[in-house]
Each structure stands twice: as C-alpha cells, then as structure tokens.
Amino acid sequence: MEFYNIIEQRESVRSYDPHKKVPKTVLDRIMNAGRLAPSAANRQPWTFVLVSSEEKLKEVKACYKRQWFRDAPYVLVVTGNKTKTWIRSYDDYNPIETDLAIAMDHMILATENEGVGACWIIDFDYEKLTKAIGLKKNEVVYCITPLGYQPEGYKKRGNKIRKSLDEVVRRI
C-alpha cells in the first residue's frame, strides 16, 4: 500500500474474529517492522512478546477487560530493558519510552499494510500483565496491542477526527 494511504486509512480496531488466525509470515513481517525501527544510539532495547498460546492469552487478556480485546487471537506486548538504552549524559534522561513507542508505531503501521487489525492500548492492569508474561527485572511495558482480522462485514469508520494542519503547525 502507498505510504500516505496507510497513514490515512489506519484506524484502531476494536472488533476481532477469534477464529481467524494470522499466518506466521504476516506476523513476522509486522514484528520485523518493529525490529527495523530507529532507537537512540541504535541500542534496540526491546523485546516483542507475541502471545498466542491459549493458556497465556487467557492470563494476558485478564489485564484489559474489554470483550473485543478478549476476541483477538493474538496480543503483542512491547517490552524494553531500561538498562540497555542510551542515556543522555547531561541529565541522565532515559529514552526507553520513546524507543518503544517508535517500534510500536512501526508495527501498528505494518498491521495496516497487512490488513491486520490492531489497537494501541496502555490502559491495562500492569501487575496482571507483567506477571502473565514473566517480565524480568529492569524490563518495562508501555503498550500492547491485540492482533487479528476483523470479522466478516466489518466496516472502517473512515472519519479521522484530527485537528487541522494549521492548528498543529507553527511556522517560524
């Protein structure tokens, strides 16, 4: 798909067909888009946890109680290690959240290119999620997304509600 079309047409998907599996090659292409994302000093401080086993999906889905989330056949958890990042010397700023957000955005845009649904989620129960995936010391999670195909007959909203370019751009 043409790059600007992907950006214009991508929407958060909150409806999934629980029975329709996504081929491994497609899932791998999506995660490869995250792998290729830029990060501060190219440290790539991330691990992408793809949850697909019935047992783990059950545990992970308890962290966000929406039916549409429960319907998704996969959940992707973007985790990062705070000790693997580049640290800005003058103020010790750690860009872990930025690094992970960029990787996530690459993957979210890749889902649109693949015709796979996704929805960036941060309002999850942190304790439940991190316990379920076995998060290690120094690792953090800022965002997750369900992955899956939309049900038969699903229609996009097609109404991007955004501020105008003039409202968000200041030319100096």
Ligand SMILES: Cc1cc2nc3c(=O)[nH]c(=O)nc-3n(C[C@H](O)[C@H](O)[C@H](O)COP(=O)(O)O)c2cc1C
């Ligand atoms: C950082 C971030 C956190 C979000 N958290 C949630 C969330 O917890 N639950 C949810 O349903 N949507 C969540 N969203 C999706 C936004 O609501 C959605 O992207 C926004 O309303 C614009 O709609 P669109 O994605 O369809 O263009 C989140 C999006 C971002 C970027």
